Amino acid sequence: MNRRRACLALLAAACSFGQQIQDSSPAPKDWVCPMDPDYRSEKPGVCPRCGMKLVARVPDRLEYPLEVSYRPECLHPGDPVTLRFRVLNPLTGQAVKNFETVHEKLMHLFVVSENLAFFEHMHPQPQTDGSFTLVLKLPYGGMYRMLADYYPAGSVPQLAVNTLIVTGTAPQSKLAASLAPCPARNLTASLRLDPSEPVAGLQTKLFYDLTPADGLQPYLGAWAHMLAVSSDLIDLLHLHPFLANGGPTVQFNIVFPRPGLYRIWTQFQRESVVNTVTFTVPVKSL
Ligand SMILES: [Zn+2]
Numbered sequence: 001m002n003r004r005r006a007c008l009a010l011l012a013a014a015c016s017f018g019q020q021i022q023d024s025s026p027a028p029k030d031w032v033c034p035m036d037p038d039y040r041s042e043k044p045g046v047c048p049r050c051g052m053k054l055v056a057r058v059p060d061r062l063e064y065p066l067e068v069s070y071r072p073e074c075l076h077p078g079d080p081v082t083l084r085f086r087v088l089n090p091l092t093g094q095a096v097k098n099f100e101t102v103h104e105k106l107m108h109l110f111v112v113s114e115n116l117a118f119f120e121h122m123h124p125q126p127q128t129d130g131s132f133t134l135v136l137k138l139p140y141g142g143m144y145r146m147l148a149d150y151y152p153a154g155s156v157p158q159l160a161v162n163t164l165i166v167t168g169t170a171p172q173s174k175l176a177a178s179l180a181p182c183p184a185r186n187l188t189a190s191l192r193l194d195p196s197e198p199v200a201g202l203q204t205k206l207f208y209d210l211t212p213a214d215g216l217q218p219y220l221g222a223w224a225h226m227l228a229v230s231s232d233l234i235d236l237l238h239l240h241p242f243l244a245n246g247g248p249t250v251q252f253n254i255v256f257p258r259p260g261l262y263r264i265w266t267q268f269q270r271e272s273v274v275n276t277v278t279f280t281v282p283v284k285s286l
């Protein structure tokens with residue numbers, strides 16, 4: 001297991017380095033979204049895709065690592081565990097105390113289980129020393145992967161992937177492609193893919209058609225939030241719609257990094273109820 005963990009850590013580091021973008025100095029009055037740096041505007045405002053406030057210059061894309069600790073030290077299925085998160089400034093090694101709000105929260109956390117049956121989207125509570133804490137129950141043994149989003153003040157939005165191991169094993173369930181309409185609490189989502197057979201490394205458009213067509217509301221500052229996870233738990237992608245306006249069709253654009261199955265959770269709010277729909281998308285190689 002240690003070797004597997006080390007391997008995952010290396011791959012996660014490689015993925016995040018791959019996401020780094022060369023800093024280029026924009027022209028005066030060139031306003032940029034710190035989360036979607038390809039969105040630029042002549043004037044200040046907010047990004048129409050993710051709602052983030054535009055900045056005049058995107059700071060250097062330094063990586064601010066996330067330190068995760070937990071109590072008790074040995075994790076057992078079904079027991080409450082207290083997670084503590086500290087974000088470290090890479091230049092000073094000190095814990096960051098000031099964060100920007102992203103989608104109404106200072107930190108977002110996604111947790112998925114090894115068999116991709118368990119999914120949670122939560123918001124750790126900020127503490128006075130700059131750390132964040134969260135209590136959760138992990139239902140069964142095995143590996144869990146966590147993706148945290150946070151935005152240290154003066155830097156750029158960050159993503160960090162971490163692993164938790166719970167004693168025992170997860171119930172084995174064979175993941176299979178699943179593209180059938182998915183009913184949730186008060187809506188049903190149907191998924192159309194373009195191309196219909198997604199290819200690794202190329203853009204795929206995902207169109208969600210929602211029924212009923214009315215009553216959709218922004219959830220945490222966006223029309224939807226999506227988490228896509230590869231079946232080997234190496235890729236964890238958090239996305240927001242490319243196009244959405246409160247109508248019944250919501251479009252995401254995504255590049256699946258590698259071939260294989262991706263489990264996708266997408267959250268929509270309708271009439272004050274949060275709906276989480278799931279699909280499993282097969283991705284082929286080029
Ligand atoms: Zn969140």
Ligand SMILES: [Zn+2]
Nearest residue numbers: 225226239240
């Ligand atoms: Zn989101």
